[in-house]
Amino acid sequence: MKIASFDVDAQKGFTPICPEELPVPGGAEIVPALNEMAEFADLRIGSKDAHPRNAVWVVEKPEEMLAPLDYPEADLTWVRHCVPGTDGFEQLDGLPEPNQYDYFVWKGMEPDLHPYGACYHDISEQLSTGVIEFLHAEKVAFILVGGLAFDFCVKTTILQLARNGFKVVVYLPAVRALTKDGETETLNQLEKTENVSIAHNYQELATFCRK
Template sequence: MKIASFDIDAQKGFTPLCPDELPVPEGHLIAGALNHLASFAELRLGSKDAHSPQAAWVVQTQAEMLQPLELANADLTWVSHCVPGTPGFELLDTLPAPLAYDYFVWKGVEPDLHPYGACYHDLADTRSTGVIEYLRQQQVDTVLVGGLALDYCVKTTALQLRRAGFRVGVYLPACRAIADHTAAQACEQMRSEGVELYDSAAQLAAAVPQKEA
């Protein structure tokens, strides 16, 4: 069994460190759990949002967020976040630099794109980012996932990987969610599609053999 870990959008813009962006509660606390997750893997993948401040889905206040849009590849409004060159774009401290990962994806670079999953650039899952092809070429069969936020980008990436035929496990201590009710819905959907959820380090260790030092 060849294992990869995948750090999804573990950026400061999704944490209380950047309160004017999309501060997921306790999002700044997951770096240690992501590093622990990587200790089970032979390959480590990562992703970042990389958005234009003039993106088509940007609104000025958080009260205006989550309104539907009639765009092919941006379905909801969001405040500006994770703009290259700003603190919110940066990965959490103690994580590797992007080029230190074995494979890295920058998401939503075009102003009319706001994908959630890291495997496709579009919402219809037709324009690959190369992640699935890379994992297959590397003969990976299990992908361990963590990151931000559980109820959006982590969930979508995990489901994309599962639908592509991989065994997928989400390590919940390495995730945080925007809201409890959407986190519960995300977990229910992931379980229903065969994604494994690990509530603790002990559950992770019981389910996945740790790589040899």
Template sequence: MIASIDVDPQKTFTPICPGELPVSGGDKIGPALNAQADLASFRVLTKDAHPANAVWVVDSHDKMLAPLGYPNTDLTWVSHAVPGTEGFETVPDLPAVTDYDHVIWKGVEPDLHPYGACFHDIQEKLSTGLIEWLKAKGVKTVLVGGLATDYCVKTTALQLKQQGGFDVWVNLEASRGIAEDTTLSACAEMQDAGIHVIEKLEQFNA
């Protein structure tokens, strides 16, 4: 059984919201995510859902990526993916939230800023239930795409492989990274963990 996971395909991570965390081409991944979902029995959506008063919020991009001393919030970021804002919405071409089989909202607490979709906390102690839901549905193979390759896609894929034991495929055609160097590093890390990293969906042969 195959599941397709759309990791945080939200406008906050696209040029549509330049004041948040725009990823080049992030608004163009909808068709590729839809194509991989056509190969799956189940489709999952994950969304960042951050409060405006989160402890990691800074007021300008030049103050980002500063280390923080919180156990489950590691770096500063500008405010993004706040429910009710345009940035919280999914990118063009994707189905309505209610058309997915399962949805994970993450980062709701002001002192939690997880990157992966499988745990609410960075320490990976508090499950979101994603791994358990997939196993209950009999899923063995997972196709992953979304935003951004070098952060939430990477962490979600690693969690699914290392904590869930799934056969994980990351589809770069349906993903975009923040920076080339960190994206290349993320791909290498995923491959070292036994994850299949493919350039195009045609390479998927599970």
């Protein structure tokens, strides 16, 4: 049984390194845990948001975020984040460069597309990023997931992988949520989701990988 690890959107734009973007509390602290996941994996997968400056969902102030939008593939407003060429776009220090991963996804590049999960370029999940097909072709059955933010892009990626038949383990030391309420709601949802398990610490992660 092949194991893959998946670093979802582990970018500086989702950490206090870039406070004007989406500074997930503790977001910069997940690198050691992501690297721990990779130690158990045969393949390492990664993803990044790569958003244009002129995206239809951009608002200037944090208090204007999370307002509904009337676009089929961009559902909520967000402050500008993870624009290519900026610090926020960059991987967290201590992670591989994108070309050192076995497969890497850039998502959200169109101004009117704002996907959350890394498996599809669109919210309606009609346009694959190719990662599901890659994992099936490599005969991966088991995927370890971490990244940012837990209550949005990480959660959606996990659900997409689980719906496509993969066994998924969420490594909690390798995730951080945008809000405490979001963390609680996401954990409650994932604990009830078929094909998804939670590893609370390194020992539990090792146990799952040795089954």
